[in-house]
Amino acid sequence: xxxxxxxxxxxxxxxxxxxxxxxxxxxxxxxxxxxxxxxxxxxxxxxxxxxxxxxxxxxxxxxxxxxxxxxxxxxxxxxxxxxxxxxxxxxxxxxxxxxxxxxxxxxxxxxxxxxxxxxxxxxxxxxxxxxxxxxxxxxxxxxxxxxxxxxxxxxxxxxxxxxxxxxxxxxxxxxxxxxxxxxxxxxxxxxxxxxxxxxxxxxx
Ligand SMILES: Nc1nc2c(ncn2[C@@H]2O[C@H](COP(=O)(O)OP(=O)(O)OP(=O)(O)O)[C@@H](O)[C@H]2O)c(=O)[nH]1
Ligand SMILES: [Mg+2]
Numbered sequence: 001x002x003x004x005x006x007x008x009x010x011x012x013x014x015x016x017x018x019x020x021x022x023x024x025x026x027x028x029x030x031x032x033x034x035x036x037x038x039x040x041x042x043x044x045x046x047x048x049x050x051x052x053x054x055x056x057x058x059x060x061x062x063x064x065x066x067x068x069x070x071x072x073x074x075x076x077x078x079x080x081x082x083x084x085x086x087x088x089x090x091x092x093x094x095x096x097x098x099x100x101x102x103x104x105x106x107x108x109x110x111x112x113x114x115x116x117x118x119x120x121x122x123x124x125x126x127x128x129x130x131x132x133x134x135x136x137x138x139x140x141x142x143x144x145x146x147x148x149x150x151x152x153x154x155x156x157x158x159x160x161x162x163x164x165x166x167x168x169x170x171x172x173x174x175x176x177x178x179x180x181x182x183x184x185x186x187x188x189x190x191x192x193x194x195x196x197x198x199x200x201x202x203x204x
Contacts, residue, residue: 013059014199015094016190020101021123022065025142028177029101030062033187034204038062055202074119088133097193098134100127105146108158128166136193138171139163140186145176
């Protein structure tokens with residue numbers, strides 16, 4: 001399958017990993033960034049196995065989602081998450097950038113639900129984890145097209161506040177796969193890190 005190589009060759013290159021809960025739009029973003037036809041689905045759990053895309057100087061990885069969206073209980077989310085956490089830990093030395101994709105149109109609702117049960121919301125916990133294991137973390141606040149303009153600054157402020165509770169001040173890029181300019185912003189941010197690290201910019 002295109003982009004998949006488990007021989008390990010590609011893995012010697014620095015990794016840029018796209019991670020986050022199920023159905024937040026990870027594969028859609030990978031497709032928008034690269035033009036590669038990774039699988040996209042209406043239901044959570046579409047990406048069953050990580051997809052590696054060789055972009056010469058780096059390998060871009062589309063991860064499976066680590067928990068279903070609204071409604072799933074903590075234990076179910078934890079089981080799904082553990083495998084992904086292990087995979088990322090195994091890659092730690094090569095992990096240059098983690099792109100944490102968050103569905104900003106659902107974020108507040110999910111946070112309020114988890115906090116009402118006295119639990120740390122899974123997106124927030126995962127941000128803390130990625131901040132520990134990855135050299136750089138970019139938060140792609142996706143599905144901005146689903147947030148009303150009048151609510152945007154409130155929702156981004158809320159996201160920033162919640163993530164700051166568990167890690168460094170987040171590097172948040174608002175994106176929507178329906179807005180080419182926002183995809184360009186994300187690409188430019190990735191490229192600026194690669195340049196900073198003395199790596200070639202991919203031709204995407
Ligand atoms: N409105 C809107 N929908 C989006 C956006 N990005 C993705 N979607 C939709 O969200 C759904 C899930 O997209 P995927 O890219 O498959 O999500 P994923 O995070 O890869 O999901 P898993 O592989 O299951 O973890 C699809 O129906 C996409 O069309 C966006 O920016 N705006
Ligand atoms: Mg996917």
